[in-house]
Amino acid sequence: MRQPKIIVVGGGLAGLMATIRAAESGVTVELFSIVPVKRSHSVCAQGGINAAKNLKGEGDSTAKHFDDSIYGGDFLANQPPVKAMCEAAPGIVDMLDRMGVMFNRTSEGLLDFRRFGGTLYCRTAFAGATTGQQMLYALDEQVRRFESEDKVKKYEGWTFLSAVLDEGKVCRGICAMDLKTMEVRTFPADATIFCTGGIGAIFGRSTNSVVCTGSAQSALFQQGVDYANGEFIQVHPTAIPGEDKCRLMSESARGEGGRMWVPKKPGDARRPREIPEAERFYFLEEWYPKYGNLVPRDIATRAIHKAVYELKQGLDGRPAVYLDVTHIPRDTLNRKLGGILEIYEKFLGVDPREEPMRVFPAMHYTMGGIWIDNENAATNVAGIYAAGECDYQYHGANRLGANSLVSCIYGGMVAGPASIRYARGLEKGYESVPATLFDAERRKQEFINESLLHQEGTENPVTIWNELGEWMNEHVTVVRHNKNLERTDAKIQELLERYKKINLSDRTSWSNQTLSFCRELYNMLILARVITIGALRRDESRGAHYKPDFTERNDAEWLKTTRASYDRGQIKFSYERVDTGAIPPRARRYDAQA
Amino acid sequence: MVTETSKHGSAGSGKKVLVRFKRQEDLREKPHWEEFSLDHRPGMNIIICLRDIAEHPVTSDGKPTTPIAYDANCLEEVCGACAMVVNGRPRQACSTLVDSLQQPIRVEPLSKFPIVRDMIVDRSSMFTNLMRMKAWVPIDGTYDLGPGPRMSPETQEKHYPLSRCITCGNCLEVCPQVNENSAFVGAAIISQVRLFNSHPTGAMHARERLAAVMGPGGVADCANAQNCVEVCPKEIPLTESIAEINRQAIRQAVVGWLLG
Numbered sequence: 001m002r003q004p005k006i007i008v009v010g011g012g013l014a015g016l017m018a019t020i021r022a023a024e025s026g027v028t029v030e031l032f033s034i035v036p037v038k039r040s041h042s043v044c045a046q047g048g049i050n051a052a053k054n055l056k057g058e059g060d061s062t063a064k065h066f067d068d069s070i071y072g073g074d075f076l077a078n079q080p081p082v083k084a085m086c087e088a089a090p091g092i093v094d095m096l097d098r099m100g101v102m103f104n105r106t107s108e109g110l111l112d113f114r115r116f117g118g119t120l121y122c123r124t125a126f127a128g129a130t131t132g133q134q135m136l137y138a139l140d141e142q143v144r145r146f147e148s149e150d151k152v153k154k155y156e157g158w159t160f161l162s163a164v165l166d167e168g169k170v171c172r173g174i175c176a177m178d179l180k181t182m183e184v185r186t187f188p189a190d191a192t193i194f195c196t197g198g199i200g201a202i203f204g205r206s207t208n209s210v211v212c213t214g215s216a217q218s219a220l221f222q223q224g225v226d227y228a229n230g231e232f233i234q235v236h237p238t239a240i241p242g243e244d245k246c247r248l249m250s251e252s253a254r255g256e257g258g259r260m261w262v263p264k265k266p267g268d269a270r271r272p273r274e275i276p277e278a279e280r281f282y283f284l285e286e287w288y289p290k291y292g293n294l295v296p297r298d299i300a301t302r303a304i305h306k307a308v309y310e311l312k313q314g315l316d317g318r319p320a321v322y323l324d325v326t327h328i329p330r331d332t333l334n335r336k337l338g339g340i341l342e343i344y345e346k347f348l349g350v351d352p353r354e355e356p357m358r359v360f361p362a363m364h365y366t367m368g369g370i371w372i373d374n375e376n377a378a379t380n381v382a383g384i385y386a387a388g389e390c391d392y393q394y395h396g397a398n399r400l401g402a403n404s405l406v407s408c409i410y411g412g413m414v415a416g417p418a419s420i421r422y423a424r425g426l427e428k429g430y431e432s433v434p435a436t437l438f439d440a441e442r443r444k445q446e447f448i449n450e451s452l453l454h455q456e457g458t459e460n461p462v463t464i465w466n467e468l469g470e471w472m473n474e475h476v477t478v479v480r481h482n483k484n485l486e487r488t489d490a491k492i493q494e495l496l497e498r499y500k501k502i503n504l505s506d507r508t509s510w511s512n513q514t515l516s517f518c519r520e521l522y523n524m525l526i527l528a529r530v531i532t533i534g535a536l537r538r539d540e541s542r543g544a545h546y547k548p549d550f551t552e553r554n555d556a557e558w559l560k561t562t563r564a565s566y567d568r569g570q571i572k573f574s575y576e577r578v579d580t581g582a583i584p585p586r587a588r589r590y591d592a593q594a
Numbered sequence: 595m596v597t598e599t600s601k602h603g604s605a606g607s608g609k610k611v612l613v614r615f616k617r618q619e620d621l622r623e624k625p626h627w628e629e630f631s632l633d634h635r636p637g638m639n640i641i642i643c644l645r646d647i648a649e650h651p652v653t654s655d656g657k658p659t660t661p662i663a664y665d666a667n668c669l670e671e672v673c674g675a676c677a678m679v680v681n682g683r684p685r686q687a688c689s690t691l692v693d694s695l696q697q698p699i700r701v702e703p704l705s706k707f708p709i710v711r712d713m714i715v716d717r718s719s720m721f722t723n724l725m726r727m728k729a730w731v732p733i734d735g736t737y738d739l740g741p742g743p744r745m746s747p748e749t750q751e752k753h754y755p756l757s758r759c760i761t762c763g764n765c766l767e768v769c770p771q772v773n774e775n776s777a778f779v780g781a782a783i784i785s786q787v788r789l790f791n792s793h794p795t796g797a798m799h800a801r802e803r804l805a806a807v808m809g810p811g812g813v814a815d816c817a818n819a820q821n822c823v824e825v826c827p828k829e830i831p832l833t834e835s836i837a838e839i840n841r842q843a844i845r846q847a848v849v850g851w852l853l854g
Contacts, residue, residue, distance in 0.1 A: 020736055035665075036721060038761055039673040097742030100731035100793045102754040109744035128754055133672055137757060141730035148725050156718070180710055209667045244641045244688070245669040335751065339758075343670050346689045347637070413736075462649035505651045506660040510620045511711035513663050514648070 003027060004423030005430060006416075007174055007189040009160045009216060011037025013045075013132070013405060014388025015195030016139035017412025018419075023146040027420055030187060031143070032155045032176055034211045038140045041197050041209035042408065045132020046340055047116060047252035048124035049096070049405040051089035055110055060121040062086045067583060069403060072118040072296050073367070073396020074543035074553060075585040076229065076561070078578055081374050081393050085410040092409050093125050099138040102127050104336065114255045114336070118296035118400040118590075129250055129339035135405060155187075159516055160216045163192065163223055163384060164441045171383030172433045175441045177449075179516055182509050184446050186438035188430035190423035193377075193385040193415045194220065195408075199366050202524045202531070203477070204469015206363035207239055207248040217370055217390050218523035221530065225379045227564045228392040229368035230527070231534035234399055234544050235477050236364035237300035238323050238357075240347060246362030247347060249323055250340050251401040253357075254293040256332065258325040260284050260300075261356075262313040272322055272356045283307050288590050295590045298398045298544040301361040305478055308360075315358060324356035363477055365404065367395040367544065368531070371563055374579065376418035377411060385419045387411030392561075397543025452518050453509075457501035461518050464495050464502070468528060476532050480547050485536040492528050499525065529571055530564045537573060538562065555585055609634035612654065612698040613643050615662055617712050629654040629698065640680060640687035640701060641666055644713075664713035671827055674760030677704055677767075678713050684764040684825050687713075704767050717763050723779040724761075727806050729786040731796045743794035756789040756835065758828045765822035765832060777811030781822035784813055785835035791842060804839075804846045813839050 006022045008015045011033035022029045033040065052065040065086040070079060097103060097111065103125050104112040113122040127134035146152040157179050164173040164186055173188035196216035200208025221227045238253070238260075239246040254260070261280045268275060284303055285292045295303070304321050308314035315321065325333060325341075330353050333341060344352045370379055370386040372393055377385045387408070394407040423429075471491050475484040499522060506514040540554035541547055560575040611632045618625040631654040632646045648661035666676040669688040676687040679702040681695055692699065707715035733739075759782050766772045766780040787803045790796035807813050813836060822832045 017736075024735060035667050035673070035675060036718070036761075038721070039667050039675045041668065041673075043672045043760075044668050044670065091738040094738065094741045095733075095736055098731070098733050098739065098795065100742075100757075100790070100796060102750055102757045105745055105747040105750045107747060109746050111741075127757075130672065130758060133760075134754075134757055138731075141724075142733070142736075144721070144725050145728075145730045145732065148728075209673065210669065211667055242637060243635060244639065244645065247670045339672075343672075346671065347639075347691075349691075460649060462645070466649070505648075505658075508619065508660065511663050511714060514661055 002429060004190040004420060004426070005030070005188070006419055006423065007032065007187060007192040008195060009174065009192060010040075010195035010197060010388065010390070011156070012040035012042040012195060012197050012388060013136055013139060013408035014412040015193070016136070016143050017409050018193045018195060018387055018416040019152055020139065020142050020146065021413055021416030022420060023151040025417065025420055029152045030155060030189065031152055032158050032160060032174070034157070034159050034179065036156045037143065037154065038137065040136060041212050042136040043133040044207070044209060044248065045135070045405055046129045046248060046250035047255065048114065048126035048131045048402045049093060049135070050116065050123050050400070050402040051093040051125060051406065052086065052121070052123055053090045053093065053111070053113065055113055056122045058121050060123055062089065064121065065089065065123060068119045069400055070396065070583050071588060072400040073398050074588050075396065075559065075580060076232070076542060076578060077394060077396030078374050079580055079582045083582060085394055085407060088410050088413070089406045092406060096135055096138055099142060101134045101138045104128065114252060115294060116255050116401040117251050117294045117300070118291070120291070124252070124255065124402040126252065126336070128335070129252055129337045132405060160196070160219065161445045161519065162219055162441060163381070164188070164438055165223060165381070166433060166437055169224065169381060171381055172430055172437065175445050177445070177516065180511050182449070182512055182515070184442055184449065186442050188433060188438065190426055190430050191383045191385060191419035193387060193419050194370065194390055195386070195388040195412065196390045198389045199527060200363055201520070202468065202528050203363040203472045204466060205242070205244070205246050205473065207236055207246050213520045213524055214527045215520040215523040218527040220370065220384065221564070222526060222566050223381075224566065225381050225384055226371035227369065227527075227530055228371040229534070229562050230366070230531040230564060231538055231562060232367035232397050232544050233363060233477060233531065234297055234365035234367060235301045235361045237297055237304055237361050238359040239362035239364070240344060240357070241360050241362065242347065247343055248340075248364065249344065249357060249359050250337070251297070253323055253325055253337055253340065256325070256336050257328050258323055259293055260321055260323055262307050262315065262321050266312050267317050269316060272324070273326070281313065290592065291590050296398055296400060298546070299590050301478055302546060304361055320358040320360050322356035323359045325352060326354060326356060361478060363473065365389065365399055367397065367399055368392045368534070368562070377415035378418060378422070383422065385415040387415040397545060448519070449515060452502065452515060453504060453507050455502065457503040459498045459501045459503060460505070461502055461514065461521050464498055465521055465524070468492065468495055468525065472528055472532075476535055478546065480535050480545065482536055482547070482549065485532055489529060489532045489536065492525055492532065496525050533571060534562050534564060534573070553588070559585065607634060611638065611643065611692050614698050614700050615712070616702040617662065618709055620711060621709065628659060634692070638692040640678065640690045640692070641669060641676065643692065644687070662713060663711040672760060674762035677762040677764055678702065679704060679767065684767040686762060686827055689827070704763055706766050706772050707763060717761070720761050720763060720766070720780075720782065723783045724786060727779070727783055727787050728799065728803050729783070729790055731790060731793055732799055733795070745794065753789060753792060755828070755830055756785055759785060759830055760828060762827060764825045764827065768821035768825050770819050770821070771815050771817050776815060778815040779811050781832040781836060784816070784839050785830055785832050788835040788838050800842070801846065804843050807839060808843050808847065813843055
């Protein structure tokens with residue numbers, strides 16, 4: 001029997017899982033990644049992975065995990081895939097445990113679980129505060145094992161440029177660029193799985209890694225792959241603001257008992273430890289007594305905005321609040337949160353075990369992403385699949401903490417086998433596709449590079465990127481006004497015009513990072529428009545999407561998936577029904593007592 | 595959204611940062627130094643210096659140049675990408691704060707790996723060596739086989755630090771045994787052998803790993819300089835790992851010899 005060939009683009013958790021599943025079934029996989037896969041952004045995931053294993057005698061169940069996830073996502077997610085994910089989660093954690101992930105343990109030697117936002121159960125397995133790193137390494141090791149058996153071939157240091165589509169709009173492979181030699185080359189395959197992660201760079205400074213530009217998603221979008229719910233952007237409540245990046249302070253800090261507060265007296269200049277308990281305002285505990293510090297992220301982020309901008313209670317008048325773990329024993333902190341406390345200490349030179357941390361919300365995650373079907377992680381273009389943060393499927397209007405790791409792994413588990421089923425069912429494999437198709441795509445991409453390298457202009461790509469980030473951060477994150485969204489879209493179009501006048505300060509043909517950045521920048525600008533216009537059109541508030549002019553969720557008009565498509569240079573929007581068959585939508589109120 | 599540290603915000607102190615980068619455009623070119631004078635801001639790290647230069651690639655004597663090529667990804671010292679030699683010591687560029695350094699700051703690529711361009715080096719040999727050492731837990735498959743082996747919290751706490759190695763290469767950079775005439779795999783790789791040999795399932799295949807680590811470039815090449823442990827950004831007990839693997843290797847060799 002003919003063995004199909006699968007390409008996986010992206011080597012984070014989703015990409016590695018898809019690779020392992022494909023390799024396990026005997027299929028040859030070519031794995032592409034900008035960075036060595038062990039350095040993928042999944043390493044930044046801190047707090048843990050959700051699985052309702054009910055090892056704490058609380059009566060937790062996968063049904064409750066499913067309900068928390070749907071409710072936390074404000075009913076925007078299609079329910080069947082979320083249900084299947086929650087049911088698979090306990091098995092996923094067992095698998096990772098068998099792979100050697102160093103999860104924290106109970107005294108009986110079982111996996112330990114802690115509480116996270118948006119749930120009342122201890123459902124989050126964790127490896128200190130570096131769970132994503134530990135999981136990524138475990139999958140990386142398994143992929144290396146397959147690599148040693150020649151079942152996987154890695155292309156690390158390659159960036160995706162475009163899909164190779166035949167005249168029937170079927171994907172027959174990809175076109176990629178070697179970031180060292182700048183060689184552009186095509187790679188034929190029967191099916192390609194995209195696991196290209198987040199889009200943080202569109203917002204300038206975020207909690208994301210440098211490679212999270214959304215460039216691959218945008219390139220696919222421009223080739224006809226639909227993009228869904230782009231306007232749903234998660235802003236994490238607790239990050240350390242920084243000029244190069246906002247460093248995440250995991251929700252697990254609150255899961256282990258961390259408390260958020262501001263001084264009751266605005267502008268109180270005393271050091272935090274000198275402010276007595278009675279003069280502190282624990283705003284989350286006061287406003288949300290049932291969930292306290294562990295309300296979902298969209299709620300916590302808006303609460304911080306209220307404390308800082310409406311009540312003017314930011315720390316010494318600045319946009320910051322305290323995240324306080326100083327009351328927790330040092331030993332517990334080191335065992336369960338060591339990884340993140342180290343980050344705070346290294347970057348700010350202050351020991352968070354002694355002094356409350358100063359934090360503020362930062363762009364963190366995209367709930368929206370490549371449109372895929374409910375069953376197979378298949379996009380609307382035959383032969384293209386998607387999994388991980390780059391897909392839109394599992395988190396609705398707001399993702400619960402520690403659900404991303406489980407959705408990455410689960411997405412990879414779905415996409416891997418589904419792509420193989422598709423490839424095995426093909427009448428004609430990639431071998432029968434004429435070489436001219438690949439040559440044409442390669443020449444097209446080489447032409448774009450040549451044009452960029454030779455054009456004379458006045459614009460600096462980094463400046464355009466900085467402006468994009470400032471506008472997106474200011475107008476398309478926590479609070480959205482239609483007027484500002486319109487202005488932002490106009491600004492992005494201005495940046496697209498200025499992009500045409502870009503002048504590359506580096507015109508060499510060896511490891512030219514300026515060139516690859518310019519390719520990414522164009523794609524970022526297009527995807528920024530999808531996000532901004534999507535937000536402009538949705539006149540309601542739901543999950544992370546909040547408009548002061550439309551403060552209520554409006555199910556009658558907006559309980560639907562936004563689906564953006566690209567048609568001859570135009571971004572078009574359509575909307576489709578959300579499958580809410582299992583859990584009927586109900587009001588989402590975390591401030592209720594009961 | 596306005597944040598505390600905005601690019602052109604509270605800074606404006608007028609202070610300058612002087613940084614020199616060792617540059618090399620490609621393999622044929624000879625390395626040379628370029629100096630940059632940058633606007634100082636609080637919390638500034640080496641990555642911010644590199645980004646400033648990319649936006650305004652002009653040296654301190656006003657000469658236009660190209661942006662400096664470098665590897666970086668997570669910017670929170672957990673991916674291992676941005677290792678560079680700063681003021682003579684290998685560090686992660688992201689967590690290296692300008693205010694903690696003597697100026698002019700000198701930044702160079704790691705010297706123990708093949709240079710690609712500017713700060714970029716090719717560290718793929720580390721991943722190849724992880725493969726040679728079979729640094730993984732050989733599971734039967736990813737289908738649902740129930741929970742993994744039980745483990746005491748004590749064991750977990752001992753192994754977790756080992757599994758935080760970010761493959762940055764700092765330990766190789768400072769090791770006198772890692773040089774053009776040796777194949778020594780370095781402390782990071784040996785420490786991974788220790789990690790997998792002590793995992794309940796991984797231990798079932800300890801012999802294979804020990805056989806590999808007793809081969810060329812293996813643990814016997816360590817000359818006990820103990821520099822590695824000094825520069826590990828994750829404070830991994832690398833010298834303990836080497837001692838432990840040495841013991842395991844000797845035990846395996848002696849047993850093999852006794853059994854003929």
